[in-house]
Amino acid sequence: MNEDALIAALAEIVAPARSRVLLGIGDDAAVWQPSRSHRSVVTTDALVEGVHFDPSWMSWREIGARAFEANLSDIAAMGARPVLATIALGVPAGAATESFLELYRGIAASAARADCTVAGGDVTRTPVVTLCVTVIGEVRATSLKLRAGAKKGDAIVTTGKLGASRAGLCVLRGDVALEGERRDWALRAYRAPVARLAEGRWLGASTSVHAMMDISDGLSTDLARLCARSGVGAVVETLPVCHAAVDAAGALGVDPGTFALAGGEEYELLAAVDGRAYKHLAARFRARFGRELFRVGTFRAEDGIVLRGDDGLETPVARTGWDSLESQ
């Protein structure tokens, strides 16, 4: 199959363009009509076989959806909604075309869920499968949330429990053997994460939310990034660790908290919420989404991140999360 034929086959898989996207795959560039009252946002992520995914650990469809969700999560973290996406796919010589059609079916399913048009792309020859996804979104200026903006006294919150994705990775690596529902939960968290798009837009629209980002590289790494941008420090009091991660940590003989601090690729949102508004916002969040908005701790003026035990003792938290260049 040559380049034009493969691009045509891939274009057929992704949904037809929505009305705001005026021109999709097949020209030099994709064209859309930006919303007049909004800001535009753009994010890019590259995923590489053997580094970010292992085709023996999940299906090609899951690999495609997962790559797309990672970018949607960045859009969610800005309080924005996705509009259109472009894909650059790198294909090794001799690889089965059906794999890439499956990968695109995963992308298409994820894009359809997010009401996002896959409007352009590039196919090229690479040594291993490489997928570079770019997603463009939009957000009202008043709903845009950055990493900068957290204030001392703000509650540190997450949109869900952490550690499931890392528990799934431990299962796939053969490090631990979970069973039943918890095994399924952990594997699904790793293989089929879902970006918190609705939650991101909802939190973005609240004036009580001062800063936001997604937790893609582990809480310790990403909280340090948010603190650095905001010029504050943080006291972590409670780590919301999911049951699967507690079990996996128990089997490995490590503190369950490490699964939250040093996890990654789970795409819950991390936000700074006005301390006085937290209880009310969490109640509204529960009513809207049927889930908890977990309070992890409190931002403070002093630099650095510490874990405060029940005894009041503070232990510095090292950055132990995923670093693309060092965590190999």
Add this chain to the structure above:
Amino acid sequence: MNEDALIAALAEIVAPARSRVLLGIGDDAAVWQPSRSHRSVVTTDALVEGVHFDPSWMSWREIGARAFEANLSDIAAMGARPVLATIALGVPAGAATESFLELYRGIAASAARADCTVAGGDVTRTPVVTLCVTVIGEVRATSLKLRAGAKKGDAIVTTGKLGASRAGLCVLRGDVALEGERRDWALRAYRAPVARLAEGRWLGASTSVHAMMDISDGLSTDLARLCARSGVGAVVETLPVCHAAVDAAGALGVDPGTFALAGGEEYELLAAVDGRAYKHLAARFRARFGRELFRVGTFRAEDGIVLRGDDGLETPVARTGWDSLESQ
């Protein structure tokens, strides 16, 4: 150097954001304010070491600029101007950091020339150097030019002579030995191509231009793509081949025309111009840019592309240009 440190070093190299770009590198996504009266366009290209470039053939700075110009060329082909860009850089373990700083200096120089802000990016670990560039631009709805739109009777035009980049590739491969100015010209065409941004916007603004694209994969391949989108065929009468390509073809004992038909990566624009307006437009183009707008032939209703000789005989033209998946 860890991920955050490398991103910070790279962010320092690229120019500070222009006023319309509200947030650059360092958050989950880049943010900009789209122009109210324009359409937005986006294009993505991936470049891979050993496939699209060879670090022994050019400097890292040239590799960066070249990758960026390839995307700018797609923006030019829509009649648009670039606004902002994101970069996903894949770095092999153990590679020298200075290489990537140089690569980014090349990107920064190209972006500055184009008045385009590098506003976001991602750094990741890859087996070989991989660079995925996404450029977002904007264009007035009335200036937007697509591949579709060419009509029978339209002149087929190019913004420059063809074949220089392929001549440069032949020199680098050791297939031919050019000398002096022609050698320099060919090598510069291959190593340091420049997207026809001003020409693209100028042609886009003309109602006599019915369709446009850039010639990145060779005239035979790209003219076939434009014909397919427009539902027309083409008669090629004259191939504008540069002196360096004529010399290289002579040394190889092949028809110089093959250097234009099967070249690639030279980024001249290919356009369909109203047949009656061509002479006037070419005179204005010469006055504005000091160069020729070459007439290659004429679009016609019958499918297929033919080369018409001085004797009036027509020979079908096969697609002999670059195909990312088959031309290895």
